[in-house]
Amino acid sequence: MNYSPPKRIDEIRFGLLSPQEIRDMSVVRIITPDTYDEDGFPIDMGLMDPRLGVIDPGLRCKTCGGRAGECPGHFGHIELVAPVVHVGYVRLIRSLLRAICRECSRLLLTDEVRDHYLHKIKELKKIKRPIDDVVREVFFEARKNTICPHCGAEQREIKYEKPTSFYEGEERLMPTEIRSRFEKMIDEDILAVGMDPKRARPEWMILTVLPVPPVTVRPSITLESGQRSEDDLTHKLVDIIRISQRFQENKEAGAPQLIIEDLWELLQYHVTTYLDNEVAGVPPARHRSGRPLKTLSQRLKGKEGRFRGSLSGKRVNFSARTVISPDPNLSINEVGVPLDIATELTVPMHVTPFNIEECKEYVRRGSKHPGANYVVRPDGRRVKILDTNADEIVEMLEPGWIVERHLKDGDIVLFNRQPSLHRPSIMAHEVKVLPGKTFRLNLAVCPPYNADFDGDEMNLHALQTLEAQAEAWILMRVQENILSPRFGGPIIGGIHDHVTGLFLLTNGEKKFSKRDFVELLKKCDIEIKLPEPAGYEDEKPYWTGKQAFSMILPNDFSILYKNGLCQRCSECKKEKCENEAYVVIENGELKCGAIDKKGIGAFEGLILDRIVKEYSSSDAARFINNFTLLSIRSIMHFGFSFGLKDEDIDHTAKAQIAEVIREAEDRVARLIDAYKNGELEPAPGRTIEETLELRIMEELGKARDSAGKIAGKQMGMTNPAVIMARSGARGSMLNLTQIAACVGQQSVRGERIRRGYRDRTLPHFEQGDLGAEAHGFVKRGYKEGLSPIEYFFHAIGGREGLVDTAVRTSQSGYLQRRLINALQDLEVEYDGGVRETRGVVVQFLYGEDGVDPAKSDHASPEVIKSIVSDVVGKDLEKVV
Amino acid sequence: MSEYSVLDHEMVPKHEIMDESEVKSLLKKYKITLEELPKIKASDPVVVAIGAKIGDVLKITRKSPTGGIAFYYRLVIED
Ligand SMILES: [Mg+2]
Ligand SMILES: [Zn+2]
Ligand SMILES: [Zn+2]
Ligand SMILES: [Zn+2]
Numbered sequence: 001m002n003y004s005p006p007k008r009i010d011e012i013r014f015g016l017l018s019p020q021e022i023r024d025m026s027v028v029r030i031i032t033p034d035t036y037d038e039d040g041f042p043i044d045m046g047l048m049d050p051r052l053g054v055i056d057p058g059l060r061c062k063t064c065g066g067r068a069g070e071c072p073g074h075f076g077h078i079e080l081v082a083p084v085v086h087v088g089y090v091r092l093i094r095s096l097l098r099a100i101c102r103e104c105s106r107l108l109l110t111d112e113v114r115d116h117y118l119h120k121i122k123e124l125k126k127i128k129r130p131i132d133d134v135v136r137e138v139f140f141e142a143r144k145n146t147i148c149p150h151c152g153a154e155q156r157e158i159k160y161e162k163p164t165s166f167y168e169g170e171e172r173l174m175p176t177e178i179r180s181r182f183e184k185m186i187d188e189d190i191l192a193v194g195m196d197p198k199r200a201r202p203e204w205m206i207l208t209v210l211p212v213p214p215v216t217v218r219p220s221i222t223l224e225s226g227q228r229s230e231d232d233l234t235h236k237l238v239d240i241i242r243i244s245q246r247f248q249e250n251k252e253a254g255a256p257q258l259i260i261e262d263l264w265e266l267l268q269y270h271v272t273t274y275l276d277n278e279v280a281g282v283p284p285a286r287h288r289s290g291r292p293l294k295t296l297s298q299r300l301k302g303k304e305g306r307f308r309g310s311l312s313g314k315r316v317n318f319s320a321r322t323v324i325s326p327d328p329n330l331s332i333n334e335v336g337v338p339l340d341i342a343t344e345l346t347v348p349m350h351v352t353p354f355n356i357e358e359c360k361e362y363v364r365r366g367s368k369h370p371g372a373n374y375v376v377r378p379d380g381r382r383v384k385i386l387d388t389n390a391d392e393i394v395e396m397l398e399p400g401w402i403v404e405r406h407l408k409d410g411d412i413v414l415f416n417r418q419p420s421l422h423r424p425s426i427m428a429h430e431v432k433v434l435p436g437k438t439f440r441l442n443l444a445v446c447p448p449y450n451a452d453f454d455g456d457e458m459n460l461h462a463l464q465t466l467e468a469q470a471e472a473w474i475l476m477r478v479q480e481n482i483l484s485p486r487f488g489g490p491i492i493g494g495i496h497d498h499v500t501g502l503f504l505l506t507n508g509e510k511k512f513s514k515r516d517f518v519e520l521l522k523k524c525d526i527e528i529k530l531p532e533p534a535g536y537e538d539e540k541p542y543w544t545g546k547q548a549f550s551m552i553l554p555n556d557f558s559i560l561y562k563n564g565l566c567q568r569c570s571e572c573k574k575e576k577c578e579n580e581a582y583v584v585i586e587n588g589e590l591k592c593g594a595i596d597k598k599g600i601g602a603f604e605g606l607i608l609d610r611i612v613k614e615y616s617s618s619d620a621a622r623f624i625n626n627f628t629l630l631s632i633r634s635i636m637h638f639g640f641s642f643g644l645k646d647e648d649i650d651h652t653a654k655a656q657i658a659e660v661i662r663e664a665e666d667r668v669a670r671l672i673d674a675y676k677n678g679e680l681e682p683a684p685g686r687t688i689e690e691t692l693e694l695r696i697m698e699e700l701g702k703a704r705d706s707a708g709k710i711a712g713k714q715m716g717m718t719n720p721a722v723i724m725a726r727s728g729a730r731g732s733m734l735n736l737t738q739i740a741a742c743v744g745q746q747s748v749r750g751e752r753i754r755r756g757y758r759d760r761t762l763p764h765f766e767q768g769d770l771g772a773e774a775h776g777f778v779k780r781g782y783k784e785g786l787s788p789i790e791y792f793f794h795a796i797g798g799r800e801g802l803v804d805t806a807v808r809t810s811q812s813g814y815l816q817r818r819l820i821n822a823l824q825d826l827e828v829e830y831d832g833g834v835r836e837t838r839g840v841v842v843q844f845l846y847g848e849d850g851v852d853p854a855k856s857d858h859a860s861p862e863v864i865k866s867i868v869s870d871v872v873g874k875d876l877e878k879v880v
Numbered sequence: 881m882s883e884y885s886v887l888d889h890e891m892v893p894k895h896e897i898m899d900e901s902e903v904k905s906l907l908k909k910y911k912i913t914l915e916e917l918p919k920i921k922a923s924d925p926v927v928v929a930i931g932a933k934i935g936d937v938l939k940i941t942r943k944s945p946t947g948g949i950a951f952y953y954r955l956v957i958e959d
């Protein structure tokens with residue numbers, strides 16, 4: 001194989017095409033606006049001249065002899081009858097006209113001044129800095145001189161009229177005049193305005209010759225009716241040539257100046273719209289149907305343009321996109337694929353003597369699901385499988401052919417949800433073909449994708465080679481990505497009802513009959529060897545929820561931790577903790593404590609974390625599958641619902657809360673009095689006013705907290721909202737407080753609300769009122785409802801949050817893009833060091849410790865503790 | 881003004897000029913050429929302070945929050 005190492009680009013230079021260059025690269029001068037003759041052959045020296053390249057298969061290029069696809073196409077040219085302005089450069093033309101002498105075309109600066117700027121530009125170029133500022137200054141200074149320092153000619157004001165007209169005083173400056181002025185400019189002056197006299201002479205901004213792009217750039221399409229339909233660019237070029245011809249005829253016939261000028265203007269219009277059909281002040285050229293033409297600039301610009309649409313962003317084959325929905329019966333490694341998609345996406349299967357019968361079966365089935373859509377013959381020709389030709393193809397099929405068979409169960413595909421902000425935004429799943437129209441996924445993989453089911457869509461890519469499939473299987477499979485490379489903990493794990501379900505199951509002693517116990521576990525991928533019953537009740541054996549959970553744990557698994565229920569009592573009661581906060585698992589048996597978010601939740605799950613790190617990713621995947629199934633059966637066993645009445649509190653509690661808040665308001669009033677009487681002691685480093693605000697906020701904050709405590713106590717651990725908040729499934733006690741008891745202080749920038757009218761927030765208050773109500777304290781809860789004034793303050797506080805998130809997402813998005821651009825090519829080599837593409841070392845040891853954060857323990861080096869406990873034995877006590 | 885050395889500053893890690901054999905084994909260890917080392921300009925205050933010349937390789941011993949002590953190497957280049 002011929003291998004040439006990648007080349008490095010030293011420099012990219014931009015310039016203008018000179019008329020001579022355009023003629024030199026042209027293979028034909030186009031003179032006639034007609035494209036094809038009656039027989040459908042392209043006309044010589046017409047816009048479809050065969051020398052411009054070929055697009056019809058079978059024909060050969062008149063210039064290079066290549067076939068369609070081989071011939072790159074060749075430029076032609078049009079000689080314009082009169083010069084016209086290039087719209088893309090009108091601003092530069094204007095600046096330049098104002099900066100040079102109308103008589104001698106010298107820059108309106110003395111040579112010393114010009115040389116000074118030339119020197120500056122040279123210095124900047126040497127250190128590769130932009131010269132824009134200097135050039136701007138040159139134009140600015142030159143324009144100031146109304147008398148030419150070289151020939152003494154008096155300068156007149158140059159007016160520019162959109163889009164392409166220039167006036168000197170009252171007189172119109174025709175492109176010919178502009179061009180002749182620019183032609184006289186000397187090289188040093190051109191350099192001083194930031195142009196390169198060798199590659200971009202200013203007069204080349206006035207067009208006299210127009211390049212005609214090859215037909216490959218503007219292919220005509222044949223409609224079903226047999227009629228030819230030309231590209232928009234061809235249409236525009238036809239217009240330009242037509243006008244050129246009329247112009248020529250009129251000129252030769254000696255038509256009056258007025259008519260000539262009109263035609264010139266028309267030529268200018270056509271060339272302008274050919275280059276850019278969206279110039280301000282120019283009516284866009286339209287197709288016969290009224291649709292504006294897509295000309296050169298429109299092809300490049302914008303989201304769908306060449307740069308953003310075709311070069312940076314590409315469409316990809318063998319992919320599918322649809323809405324996602326949950327399916328708790330799928331493994332985390334699977335993805336449910338709708339039948340319609342599975343019959344459309346294919347995987348190439350190379351026919352060998354070993355699989356030829358299987359391949360034949362696929363071909364025979366054709367479009368019936370596990371079938372095939374195409375076969376590829378050894379010569380590379382693709383044949384579509386139809387009901388009519390299936391049997392024929394089956395006969396011909398032999399080793400060496402490729403069968404593009406449908407996606408089927410067990411195929412490995414990539415699954416992705418935008419915005420793809422981190423590595424686990426794209427993971428490999430196993431296909432499970434299902435009825436329906438949505439992609440299905442296990443709920444435990446929602447966190448890495450940040451997916452929910454309110455209409456989210458996701459993309460799926462069918463891998464086309466065995467190498468790709470193997471690589472994805474090893475590196476990208478969901479179970480290989482349970483640990484986040486960001487913080488070294490599990491990012492895949494239980495959410496919402498998984499947490500609630502296991503919490504209900506393991507909190508306290510829940511008793512199950514044999515039948516119920518087996519029911520809980522029947523879907524789990526475990527060997528059900530019924531343990532000894534936990535006890536007998538009415539002489540019937542019963543088993544506990546903790547035993548059920550123990551069933552899905554590895555047999556030799558041990559851990560000890562304090563879960564989210566821990567109240568941080570000054571002296572921990574350990575196993576006797578009445579909050580079930582002390583979790584002990586010994587040899588696969590949950591001895592005490594309740595399972596909550598800290599045990600199995602995504603991001604935090606400690607049990608999960610230990611299973612991935614100490615067993616294997618397969619064991620972890622099975623554990624996740626099992627606990628999701630178990631938790632769902634558990635939550636269904638107990639029944640779990642949430643409604644408005646779960647936010648109710650009784651009269652006594654309400655009265656208590658009202659009392660707490662009244663007392664707080666009293667204290668605030670006293671603080672204000674103390675302040676007014678000058679009795680308030682300022683806090684260190686604060687003014688008296690700041691101290692007052694601080695103390696008031698503190699008082700009101702405390703009031704809300706105790707209101708929340710009262711409400712929380714009232715609801716108790718049987719309340720579903722409390723269960724969810726305590727177990728970490730969803731919501732917090734603060735949410736609950738705000739609903740049931742008191743919303744609390746609204747703030748802007750961490751302060752009480754002060755904006756509004758002079759010395760007061762709203763006209764409902766006295767000027768200078770410092771009380772709680774006047775500055776955004778909401779004493780009611782959402783359930784009770786807010787007063788109009790409270791509602792208004794709440795809207796103010798809420799708005800700040802919205803603005804914050806909006807600003808933060810855009811800023812962090814930009815920051816992330818910059819980081820990715822800077823870091824994307826860096827690579828960790830086998831020696832543990834980081835190199836960039838040229839091989840230059842960036843770090844001699846990755847992260848200075850050579851540790852993969854995904855494999856570290858929550859990104860801290862504290863693995864030692866667990867290692868010690870393993871080595872020393874099960875003496876977990878001392879370790880924690 | 882009193883004499884002040886950047887080397888005394890808390891934030892400036894230890895820079896040493898490596899001798900030829902050390903450089904040789906360094907390049908061998910990482911299988912790199914001299915040009916593939918990270919660079920430092922000859923005008924850098926620390927280079928001036930320790931009197932390194934263009935072409936010298938500096939060994940930098942840093943405190944690292946992750947690795948305890950980390951070594952880094954830089955080739956002195958002209959500005
Ligand atoms: Mg959504
Ligand atoms: Zn050709
Ligand atoms: Zn002059
Ligand atoms: Zn405790």
